[in-house]
Amino acid sequence: MKLLQMNQLEKTIGNTIIFPKFDLTLYRNEIVALQCNNEVGKHLIMMMIGKNNISNGKVLFEDTELNKHFKSLSNRIGLSLLDDALYDRLTPREFLTFYKNLHDVNIEIDALIQKINLIDKVNTKISKLTFSEKKRLHLGRAILHQPDLLILEEPDQNIDIESKITLQKVLEDHKQQGRVALIITNNYESALSMTDTVYRLNEHGLKKIEVMDEESSQQDIEDEEAQPQQDMLPSEEVRPAPSEKIQNMNNPLRLEKIPAKVDDKIILFDPTEIVYVESNDGISHLHVNGESFPCALTLNTLFERLHPFGFFRCHRSYIVNLQKVREVITWTRNSYSLILDDAKKSSIPLSKGKLNELKEIMGI
Amino acid sequence: MIFSFKRVNAIFIKDWKDLQRNSYILFTLAIPLVFAAMLGRMNAATDVLSTYPINLALIIAGAFIQAAMVAEEKEKNTLRGLLLSPASTLEILIGKSALSGLMTILVIIGSIIFSGYTVPSLPLFSLSTLLGLVFYLATGTILGLLSRTVMETSIIGMPVLIIFGMSSMFKPMVENATLINIIELLPNEQLNQIWFGLSDGKGAADILMNLFILFLWVAVSFILTIVIYKKRRFD
Numbered sequence: 261m262k263l264l265q266m267n268q269l270e271k272t273i274g275n276t277i278i279f280p281k282f283d284l285t286l287y288r289n290e291i292v293a294l295q296c297n298n299e300v301g302k303h304l305i306m307m308m309i310g311k312n313n314i315s316n317g318k319v320l321f322e323d324t325e326l327n328k329h330f331k332s333l334s335n336r337i338g339l340s341l342l343d344d345a346l347y348d349r350l351t352p353r354e355f356l357t358f359y360k361n362l363h364d365v366n367i368e369i370d371a372l373i374q375k376i377n378l379i380d381k382v383n384t385k386i387s388k389l390t391f392s393e394k395k396r397l398h399l400g401r402a403i404l405h406q407p408d409l410l411i412l413e414e415p416d417q418n419i420d421i422e423s424k425i426t427l428q429k430v431l432e433d434h435k436q437q438g439r440v441a442l443i444i445t446n447n448y449e450s451a452l453s454m455t456d457t458v459y460r461l462n463e464h465g466l467k468k469i470e471v472m473d474e475e476s477s478q479q480d481i482e483d484e485e486a487q488p489q490q491d492m493l494p495s496e497e498v499r500p501a502p503s504e505k506i507q508n509m510n511n512p513l514r515l516e517k518i519p520a521k522v523d524d525k526i527i528l529f530d531p532t533e534i535v536y537v538e539s540n541d542g543i544s545h546l547h548v549n550g551e552s553f554p555c556a557l558t559l560n561t562l563f564e565r566l567h568p569f570g571f572f573r574c575h576r577s578y579i580v581n582l583q584k585v586r587e588v589i590t591w592t593r594n595s596y597s598l599i600l601d602d603a604k605k606s607s608i609p610l611s612k613g614k615l616n617e618l619k620e621i622m623g624i
Numbered sequence: 625m626i627f628s629f630k631r632v633n634a635i636f637i638k639d640w641k642d643l644q645r646n647s648y649i650l651f652t653l654a655i656p657l658v659f660a661a662m663l664g665r666m667n668a669a670t671d672v673l674s675t676y677p678i679n680l681a682l683i684i685a686g687a688f689i690q691a692a693m694v695a696e697e698k699e700k701n702t703l704r705g706l707l708l709s710p711a712s713t714l715e716i717l718i719g720k721s722a723l724s725g726l727m728t729i730l731v732i733i734g735s736i737i738f739s740g741y742t743v744p745s746l747p748l749f750s751l752s753t754l755l756g757l758v759f760y761l762a763t764g765t766i767l768g769l770l771s772r773t774v775m776e777t778s779i780i781g782m783p784v785l786i787i788f789g790m791s792s793m794f795k796p797m798v799e800n801a802t803l804i805n806i807i808e809l810l811p812n813e814q815l816n817q818i819w820f821g822l823s824d825g826k827g828a829a830d831i832l833m834n835l836f837i838l839f840l841w842v843a844v845s846f847i848l849t850i851v852i853y854k855k856r857r858f859d
Contacts, residue, residue, distance in 0.1 A: 309708065334710050345701035349645040350638070361634030362709045385645070401705070 261288045263440045264326070264409055268317035271303050278303050281317060282466035284459065286409075286440045291431055293443040293451035295469070296461040298342075301413060301444040304461070305341065308411070321409065335363055338407035340398045342414045348387035352378050352397050355386060356404060363405040375433075376400040377426045392423040399430060410434055410441040416450045421589065421599075428454065428591035448540065452575070452609040453597050470576070518565065520546050520553035527553060531569040535602045537562055537579040550603045572618060574598060574610045582621065631711045635719030639693060643723065648774065649689055653731055656681035660735035675819050676792065677735040678753070679812045683789045685728040686760030687767060691777040693720050694768025713853070721761045728757055744822035748831065752818045755838045759811050762845035763788075769852050788812050811841045 264286040271278040279300055286292055294301070306312035308319050310327035319326045321333055330337075347355055356369050373382055376396040381389060389397065395415070402410060416424050431454060434441055445451050451458045458469040517528035529548055537559065538545045544555045544562055555562065563571065563579050574580045580598060587599035588610070596610040610618065643649050660677035694717070697703040706716055732753065736743060743749050763784060771777045791807045798804055807813055815838070818831045 330708075331710065331712070334708060339708050341704070343701060344705055347638070347642055347702055348700070349642050354638070354641050358634055358638040359709065361637075362631050362706075362711050364628070364630055364710070 262286070263288055263322065264442070265320040266317065267320065269304075269307070269314065269319065270316035271307060271312075272315045277463050279461055279463060280465045282461070284466060286442060288438045288440060289435055290457065291435050291441045291443065291455040293445060293455045293458045294461050295445060295448050295451045295458060298414075298446055300461055300463075301446070305339075305411060305413060305444065309339070335365075335405055336408045338402035338405065338410045340402040340410075340412050340415065342417070344398050346386045346394060346397060348385065350386055351383050352386060352389070352400075353382045355397065356400055359401050359404050365405045367404065367406070372400055372404060375403075375426075375430065377422065390420075392419040395419050396423050396426055399427060403430060403434065406437075406439075408439050410439065411444070412441065413444045414446065415443060416445075416454070417447070424453075425589075425591060428595060431455075432592045448538075449606070449608055452577075453591065453595060453607065516565075518546065518555065518557070518562065520555045522553055529553075531566050531571070532581070532583070534566070534571075535581055535584045535600055536606070536608055537566070537571075538608070539577040547602075547606070572614075572621065574608065574614050574618065576611065578608050580608060588618070627712070627715065628710075631715045632719040632722065635706075635711065635716055636723050639720055639723045643693075643727070649692060652688055652692070653685055653727060656684050656731055657734050657738055660738035664739040674739070674741055675816050677739045678732055678741070678819075679792065679815065680789060681731045681735045682728060682753070682756050682760045682815075683785060683812075685731040686724060686757055687764035687784060687788075688777065688781055689727060690721060690724040690761050690764025691767035691771065691781060692774050693724065694765060695771045695774050695777045698768075698771075699773040717765060721765065724764065725757060725761055728760070742823075744819070744825075748822055748828060749819065752815055752831075752835065752838065755835070755842055756811060756815050759838070759842045759845050760788075762842070762849045765849050766845070766852055769849075769856055792816055809837060811838055814838045814841070 262285055266282065266284045268281045268283060269279075270281040279296075284292075294304070296304070303312060307314050308326055308330075310330045314327060321337075324333065326333060326337075347358075350358070352373065353369060356372060360367060360369060370379075373379055376399055378393060378396055378400070381393055386394065386397065396419075399412075399415065402412065415427055419427070431441055441455075443451065443454055448458075460467045460469055516531065518531055518534065520527050520529060529546060533548050535547045535549075537555070538547065538552075539559045544557060544559050545552045546555050547553075557565075559577070559579060563573050566579060566581075570582045571579050572582050580600070584600045584602060585598050586601040586605075589597045589599060589607075591597065594612055596612065596615055597607045598610050600606045600608065656677055659680055663673055663677055697706065697716075707713070735741075767777050767781050767784065771780055788810060789812070791810055792812055795804065795807050795813075798807065808817075814834045818834045818838075821831050821834070
């Protein structure tokens with residue numbers, strides 16, 4: 261069932277195209293993430309709530325134009341924006357009670373506080389909460405009136421792991437109840453960790469990012485598993501890749517370094533230096549020491565070359581150096597992340613289908 | 625969207641809880657009370673000074689508190705959340721006015737007790753004070769709408785404080801007849817004239833003209849509030 265439709269939506273300022281015309285429909289039981297930069301995201305949200313002009317097209321909530329009737333629909337929409345603020349001198353309970361009365365809904369404040377994991381801070385002044393706790397309170401305010409459409413801007417930016425788990429649970433719950441969530445984020449990884457339906461919106465338009473679904477990933481694993489059984493070569497790796505071994509023998513002069521091109525230079529990286537590789541817009545990016553370098557090789561080629569060094573394809577768009585993995589986090593039954601042991605404590609998504617394979621490698 | 629008293633009430637309660645922990649507002653509310661106590665101890669019951677605490681209570685509690693509450697929502701960016709909720713601007717402003725109105729009435733009662741002012745003819749006194757209160761609440765709302773931060777309300781509130789708060793004190797010093805006439809038309813002077821008249825035992829008929837002028841001030845401040853609200857979008 262359609263809940264939100266964006267028809268031929270477009271935003272231009274003067275001659276600059278913020279984003280060109282696109283169509284997007286959100287159905288019930290769906291969590292959709294839009295990966296876009298902050299400016300595009302801001303414009304899109306402001307257009308939806310009727311604060312900015314729509315250059316072209318329509319935003320329909322069921323059959324009403326959302327931007328023109330936002331106030332009357334505000335009871336059905338939950339919104340949490342990046343620059344939202346709280347009343348510093350109130351406590352979380354007072355704050356939520358206030359919004360409960362504004363929305364005139366009958367809910368258990370305590371249950372909500374439990375849900376957003378603020379039970380021990382319920383009578384602390386908001387000004388004394390940590391950043392993550394404040395973000396959880398914002399989330400609580402957004403879901404308080406059980407809106408059909410939940411719009412979250414950068415919900416997991418800068419928050420701690422505990423809050424991320426809370427966020428995932430809330431989103432899962434929201435989806436289970438047949439509601440819709442639209443997540444607008446700049447961060448590709450966080451988009452992927454929250455949902456499988458990810459779009460990228462920029463000045464070139466809207467593009468769906470294909471995320472491997474369970475069946476196909478399962479298929480991949482089976483295919484891979486079928487191969488090594490035919491020629492069991494003794495090897496240091498837990499999972500030998502026979503094709504590579506053969507290639508190695510045929511081509512002994514093969515370079516073990518991974519080239520990346522920066523401006524006019526070609527930098528050669530030691531495979532062990534690389535923390536992870538991300539494929540973004542069809543280009544592989546090597547993440548080394550907190551920096552990212554584009555690499556001309558495709559993810560598949562890279563994986564073939566990196567596999568002997570203990571790399572693992574944890575996601576369709578990611579290869580990770582298993583030596584650098586510090587934590588494996590289970591958000592919900594269907595979503596997992598790997599926390600890496602680099603300076604930024606990067607988190608990268610792990611496909612559900614790859615979990616078993618990873619467990620096997622790690623010997624759990 | 626239909627006007628809802630439930631939402632007005634919610635805003636009232638929220639602001640009431642916020643106010644209890646807001647030292648800026650608490651100190652501001654205390655100023656007229658301190659003044660009243662001081663004047664009461666001085667026993668300087670000259671005509672101007674005897675009603676001065678009430679005028680001061682009206683302007684400080686009525687106008688400045690209202691302005692600070694409206695401006696703080698803007699400054700702290702909490703207004704966005706309110707405007708995206710079902711609450712309308714009218715409900716927000718009325719909820720806030722109700723609270724600052726109540727606080728002003730409390731402060732006026734306190735000032736009367738501290739300064740030892742004897743209230744003449746309670747119904748007429750209350751009516752005139754109430755008209756004054758509405759005028760100052762509207763002025764406070766205008767100040768709040770015009771300023772972006774609480775700090776700014778004190779700055780643009782200064783002329784208001786001087787004109788409406790201090791003009792009675794300056795009056796004896798002014799010699800220009802036109803200026804005196806203008807000062808006498810100001811709402812605080814009208815209130816003074818009403819209260820002195822009542823103290824002198826005059827009846828409703830004698831102060832009708834003053835009440836009418838006061839009513840005009842209320843009407844003008846209301847229209848001005850609406851115009852400024854329309855011009856400057858609240859957000």
